[in-house]
Amino acid sequence: MPSRLSDSFKAHPVHLHQNHIDLQSVREVPDSYAWPPLADHPSSIGDSYHVDSVPVIDLSDPNAAELMGHACETWGVFQITNHGVPMHLLEGVEFQGRRLFSLPAQQKLKAARSPDGISGYGVARISSFFPKHLWSEGFTIVGSPVEHVRQLWPKDHNKFCDIMEKYEKEMKELSARLMLLMLGSLGIAKEDLKWGAHLKDACAGLQLNSYPSCPDPNRAMGLAAHTDSTLLTVLYQNSTTGLQVLKDGTRWVTVPPLPGALVVNIGDLLHILSNGRYPSILHRAVVHRTRHRLSVAYLYGPPMNVQISPLSKLVDLKHPPLYRPVTWKEYLGTKAKHFDKALSSVRICAPRSGFVDMNDHNSVKVG
Numbered sequence: 001m002p003s004r005l006s007d008s009f010k011a012h013p014v015h016l017h018q019n020h021i022d023l024q025s026v027r028e029v030p031d032s033y034a035w036p037p038l039a040d041h042p043s044s045i046g047d048s049y050h051v052d053s054v055p056v057i058d059l060s061d062p063n064a065a066e067l068m069g070h071a072c073e074t075w076g077v078f079q080i081t082n083h084g085v086p087m088h089l090l091e092g093v094e095f096q097g098r099r100l101f102s103l104p105a106q107q108k109l110k111a112a113r114s115p116d117g118i119s120g121y122g123v124a125r126i127s128s129f130f131p132k133h134l135w136s137e138g139f140t141i142v143g144s145p146v147e148h149v150r151q152l153w154p155k156d157h158n159k160f161c162d163i164m165e166k167y168e169k170e171m172k173e174l175s176a177r178l179m180l181l182m183l184g185s186l187g188i189a190k191e192d193l194k195w196g197a198h199l200k201d202a203c204a205g206l207q208l209n210s211y212p213s214c215p216d217p218n219r220a221m222g223l224a225a226h227t228d229s230t231l232l233t234v235l236y237q238n239s240t241t242g243l244q245v246l247k248d249g250t251r252w253v254t255v256p257p258l259p260g261a262l263v264v265n266i267g268d269l270l271h272i273l274s275n276g277r278y279p280s281i282l283h284r285a286v287v288h289r290t291r292h293r294l295s296v297a298y299l300y301g302p303p304m305n306v307q308i309s310p311l312s313k314l315v316d317l318k319h320p321p322l323y324r325p326v327t328w329k330e331y332l333g334t335k336a337k338h339f340d341k342a343l344s345s346v347r348i349c350a351p352r353s354g355f356v357d358m359n360d361h362n363s364v365k366v367g
């Protein structure tokens with residue numbers, strides 16, 4: 001992704017609190033990290049009434065496109081198996097992530113993200129919207145990570161950079177393939193998309209997330225509830241649970257880690273492109289009492305300056321365009337300013353009466 005995407009944050013620099021507290025060695029949750037108890041919505045774990053779970057789609061299944069369309073409309077998130085990304089690459093990325101986060105705090109801070117920057121080490125940007133700190137740390141890669149990684153390992157940055165580059169290449173191909181399947185199930189062909197020939201020239205980034213084990217996981221928050229700004233996000237999570245999605249605006253459903261599977265979630269830009277047919281899913285990451293959790297999100301967006309608006313084939317008298325055109329660059333700036341109100345700030349048409357707006361998260365207590 002050209003580094004100019006970072007211009008989106010110039011108007012809203014975030015002077016991030018850096019974790020001088022070493023979360024790995026804390027025995028009690030400090031007050032500045034203590035969130036209200038997490039049971040703000042019932043969780044579906046241990047709830048025998050709700051038996052549905054996030055769909056798992058085998059990409060080698062001849063019905064994969066149809067299953068995906070259904071999963072996109074009803075959930076906005078699904079897991080994929082048989083996706084073709086080699087297991088050794090997933091393990092390699094996890095190994096490098098662990099290697100990075102296990103460095104001493106002072107070393108990691110040498111690669112800190114600048115307040116108006118996009119890449120580097122730090123807490124998630126969204127943390128500035130909450131009164132309490134998040135129980136996590138992250139490393140964002142947009143464009144080449146070499147300069148930041150050189151700060152971490154002055155004599156040995158190649159291995160990390162090579163693996164991340166290979167992973168990004170695989171993810172870009174997979175994301176373009178997923179986009180075609182998802183659009184296909186809306187009756188949209190590559191040719192219907194002005195930038196259809198550029199699906200592989202997408203803007204994208206990698207977000208490595210680390211969630212240390214926590215002495216009181218019910219009072220801490222790994223990553224607060226949010227939607228991604230992307231078209232879609234492909235997430236690798238290690239074997240520790242933590243990712244939850246808000247189903248029907250009422251209950252948190254855990255997305256269980258499945259060996260070798262990847263989680264795909266719809267972001268705000270695909271919600272706009274689909275004229276509201278596919279919801280961008282509200283999700284969060286909770287933490288674990290004894291286990292360290294690691295996740296790697298591939299954030300896939302359109303070429304930076306392409307205008308994203310509801311596809312004309314999905315617009316008619318009954319379905320007027322719900323959103324005005326917006327570029328990813330502009331939308332990231334809007335998100336940096338308005339966070340969970342970003343989507344409604346580009347909305348031009350109210351939902352029809354009786355139509356449940358799955359993306360109206362503003363009535364939902366986030367956290």
Ligand SMILES: C=C1C[C@]23C[C@@]1(O)CC[C@H]2[C@@]12CCC[C@@](C)(C(=O)O1)[C@H]2[C@@H]3C(=O)O
Nearest residue numbers: 118124125126205207226228229230299335
């Ligand atoms: C391209 C991007 C999407 C993202 C902001 C970023 O510039 C790089 C980090 C991404 C991330 C990952 C964690 C959650 C999130 C909301 C955040 O604070 O940083 C997303 C951003 C997003 O999707 O808006």
Ligand SMILES: O=C(O)CCC(=O)C(=O)O
Nearest residue numbers: 207209242243285295297
């Ligand atoms: O760690 C997770 O499971 C979620 C990460 C996430 O939502 C993100 O990086 O945007």
Ligand SMILES: [Fe+2]
Nearest residue numbers: 226227228283
């Ligand atoms: Fe996310």
